Amino acid sequence: MKSARKPAAAKPSRRVLRPEGAAVINLPRLFLYHRGLEDSVREGITLLTSEELAGRVGRGISSAQVRKDLSRLGPLGRRGQGYNVVGLMRKLGRLLGLDRDWRIAIVGFGYLGHALAGFLEYREEKFHIGGIFDSDPSLVGTRWHGVRISHVDDMEKVLPALECSMGVVTVPPDAAQSVAERLTACGIGALLNFAPTKLKLPARVAVRTIDLASELSILTHHLRRGLRD
Amino acid sequence: MKSARKPAAAKPSRRVLRPEGAAVINLPRLFLYHRGLEDSVREGITLLTSEELAGRVGRGISSAQVRKDLSRLGPLGRRGQGYNVVGLMRKLGRLLGLDRDWRIAIVGFGYLGHALAGFLEYREEKFHIGGIFDSDPSLVGTRWHGVRISHVDDMEKVLPALECSMGVVTVPPDAAQSVAERLTACGIGALLNFAPTKLKLPARVAVRTIDLASELSILTHHLRRGLRD
DNA sequence: AAATGTGAAGAGGTTCACAGCG
DNA sequence: CGCTGTGAACCTCTTCACATTT
Numbered sequence: 001m002k003s004a005r006k007p008a009a010a011k012p013s014r015r016v017l018r019p020e021g022a023a024v025i026n027l028p029r030l031f032l033y034h035r036g037l038e039d040s041v042r043e044g045i046t047l048l049t050s051e052e053l054a055g056r057v058g059r060g061i062s063s064a065q066v067r068k069d070l071s072r073l074g075p076l077g078r079r080g081q082g083y084n085v086v087g088l089m090r091k092l093g094r095l096l097g098l099d100r101d102w103r104i105a106i107v108g109f110g111y112l113g114h115a116l117a118g119f120l121e122y123r124e125e126k127f128h129i130g131g132i133f134d135s136d137p138s139l140v141g142t143r144w145h146g147v148r149i150s151h152v153d154d155m156e157k158v159l160p161a162l163e164c165s166m167g168v169v170t171v172p173p174d175a176a177q178s179v180a181e182r183l184t185a186c187g188i189g190a191l192l193n194f195a196p197t198k199l200k201l202p203a204r205v206a207v208r209t210i211d212l213a214s215e216l217s218i219l220t221h222h223l224r225r226g227l228r229d
Numbered sequence: 230m231k232s233a234r235k236p237a238a239a240k241p242s243r244r245v246l247r248p249e250g251a252a253v254i255n256l257p258r259l260f261l262y263h264r265g266l267e268d269s270v271r272e273g274i275t276l277l278t279s280e281e282l283a284g285r286v287g288r289g290i291s292s293a294q295v296r297k298d299l300s301r302l303g304p305l306g307r308r309g310q311g312y313n314v315v316g317l318m319r320k321l322g323r324l325l326g327l328d329r330d331w332r333i334a335i336v337g338f339g340y341l342g343h344a345l346a347g348f349l350e351y352r353e354e355k356f357h358i359g360g361i362f363d364s365d366p367s368l369v370g371t372r373w374h375g376v377r378i379s380h381v382d383d384m385e386k387v388l389p390a391l392e393c394s395m396g397v398v399t400v401p402p403d404a405a406q407s408v409a410e411r412l413t414a415c416g417i418g419a420l421l422n423f424a425p426t427k428l429k430l431p432a433r434v435a436v437r438t439i440d441l442a443s444e445l446s447i448l449t450h451h452l453r454r455g456l457r458d
Numbered sequence: 459a460a461a462t463g464t465g466a467a468g469a470g471g472t473t474c475a476c477a478g479c480g
Numbered sequence: 481c482g483c484t485g486t487g488a489a490c491c492t493c494t495t496c497a498c499a500t501t502t
Contacts, residue, residue: 024492027450031443035425049461058427063461064495071463079462079501097449104445111344116441118340124442165452166445190448192441196264198287206451208444212345212421213353215437216333216395217263218256219419220326222435223394253470278483292483293473300485308484309480463500473490480483 025072030092032057033066037089049082103130105164105188107179108171109139109149112194116168117144130164152179159186166190173197180207254301259321261286262295266318278311332359332392334417336408337399338368338378341423345397346373359393381408388415395419402426409436 036056040048048056050063050070057066070076070083076091077083093099104120106113109132120127132149134140140151150158152171167183169176169191176195183191190206193199196214199207265285269277277285279292279299286295299305299312302320306312322328333349335342338361349356361378363369369380379387381400396412398405398420405424412420419435422428425443428436 026493027447028443031446034446051461062495064497065493067462068464068494075463077462080460081502082461095450096446097453098446102445102449102452111340111347115340115344119441120445124445127445166448190452192444192448206448208448210439210441210444212348214257214260215421215439216331216349216353216356217260217325217327219395219421219435219437220331221256221324223331223419224326255471280483291473293475294471296484297472297486304485306484307480308478309482311483460502461500462502464498466496466498468493468495470493471491474486474488476486476488478483478485480481 026069027096029057029061029065029069031096032061033069034089034092034096034098037085037092040085041089046085047082048085048088050077053083098126101126101128102166103128103162103164104166104168105131105133105159105162105183106168106170107133107152107155107183108169108175109134109136109144110170112170113168114144116170117147121145131159131162133159155182156186159183159188164188166192169193169195171195255298256325258286258290258294258298260325261290262298263318263321263325263327266314266321269314270318275314276311277314277317279306282312327355330355330357331395332357333395333397334360334362334388334391334393334412335397335399336362336381336384336412337401337404338363338365338373339399341399342397343373345399346376350374360388360391362388384411385415388412388417393417395421398422398424400424 033053036053037048039056050066054061054063054066067077070088073091073095076088090099104127106117106129109117113132113134117129117132121129129144129147132144132147133152133155134149135152139149142149165188167180167188167190169179169183171179173195176193176197177199180191180193180199180201184201184205189204191199191201191208193207193209194212195209196211197209199209201207262282265282266277268285279295283290283292283295296306299317302324305317305320319328333356335346335358338346342361342363346358346361350358358373358376361373361376362381362384363378364381366380368378371378394417396409396417396419398408398412400408402424405422405426406428409420409422409428409430413430413434418433420428420430420437422436422438423441424438425440426438428438430436
């Protein structure tokens with residue numbers, strides 16, 4: 001199919017994806033930098049070059065990438081010197097929302113829910129479990145490290161008072177959409193979803209889905225071929 | 230900084246990233262298509278257009294994207310008609326390694342390990358738990374649904390006989406690198422890592438890391454700003 | 459001198475629009 | 481006709497290389 005197409009008609013760009021010449025920031029990478037800076041602070045390092053930070057973050061990320069990413073946030077480094085570790089970490093922390101605490105509601109308190117609760121409460125000081133919901137009668141009414149476990153049906157009654165801004169959904173796939181909608185209706189603005197479902201939610205809600213089956217399947221493909229990720 | 234640079238010196242591309250004009254396939258997306266096709270089969274649909282498949286997979290993916298992705302794998306559709314659901318699913322399944330079963334070793338059998346084991350054994354028919362390792366003496370020697378739980382220290386003795394090709398690492402961050410190296414030494418070729426650690430492994434090993442703290446932090450950023458993901 | 463910050467080039471991935479074919 | 485398959489345009493992201501600043 002050697003299409004020739006309209007050879008050279010003046011075509012003045014029919015669609016403008018980003019009306020403002022908006023900045024493009026890559027959050028996962030900024031988070032990696034933040035973690036690298038945290039480590040540096042722990043080791044007592046106060047100044048880092050883009051090269052050193054790139055090395056810390058690991059393979060794949062170049063010093064040029066680091067500089068490009070950081071320069072978008074303003075002039076953060078000192079030429080000839082490098083970046084002030086503490087100052088930069090603060091700035092990134094603010095941008096990533098890590099300069100304050102967050103309360104999280106967990107819906108679905110099976111093994112995965114337990115795992116996440118433990119992880120958040122003990123490994124991540126910025127995140128706290130604000131509420132737990134499940135439908136298992138033997139769980140409802142009990143407490144997990146002081147946090148009351150409520151019935152999913154009572155979400156509308158209980159959740160608004162808990163001051164949670166994020167929700168984690170670890171319920172079976174067929175319940176995920178309904179749970180997500182109800183969380184949203186209760187004012188939750190961001191969801192971490194572990195159900196292999198494409199959640200349909202209003203645009204104002206931020207959603208991230210972690211799809212374990214998909215991750216595994218990508219690995220199996222790599223096992224087949226000698227491909228790298 | 231209005232750099233003018235070397236204005237137009239013929240510069241013949243100094244580095245070749247991909248020596249062969251290699252195809253570029255996006256595995257996560259192919260997996261989504263596969264799932265969409267599975268659903269269609271369940272509903273008894275035998276023919277799908279790129280538009281319909283795109284609609285099933287959800288927002289963000291256009292029919293042009295679907296066609297482009299699929300056409301890379303060969304001529305799979307029928308012009309004027311659409312794609313044969315079963316045939317396409319088979320082809321994608323083969324590519325993704327879903328046409329056979331896989332045995333997985335889980336290292337670290339806390340809540341997260343339990344959650345994954347249950348998920349794999351009961352929700353994903355292609356994946357089976359081949360071995361479980363932990364360092365907790367009260368777990369070692371017991372069985373989980375027939376699978377013996379061995380001590381992590383015995384990995385070299387036990388694992389090779391279990392015929393596992395993939396490993397899941399759910400141990401604490403400081404143990405992850407060592408566990409990953411030992412799994413690799415036992416012949417494991419692909420790892421799913423839940424520790425927030427940059428694993429350094431030989432290039433032949435495929436690694437995917439799921440970083441919960443990073444996911445949450447991206448969500449907090451979205452909560453701050455009104456940005457969408 | 460050393461390392462940042464940044465236009466410009468390069469590479470990769472996505473969308474367009476139409477040729478090609480059932 | 482209708483839908484796939486696809487070259488070309490387009491857009492985004494990364495890398496280069498150097499002007500700039502401390």
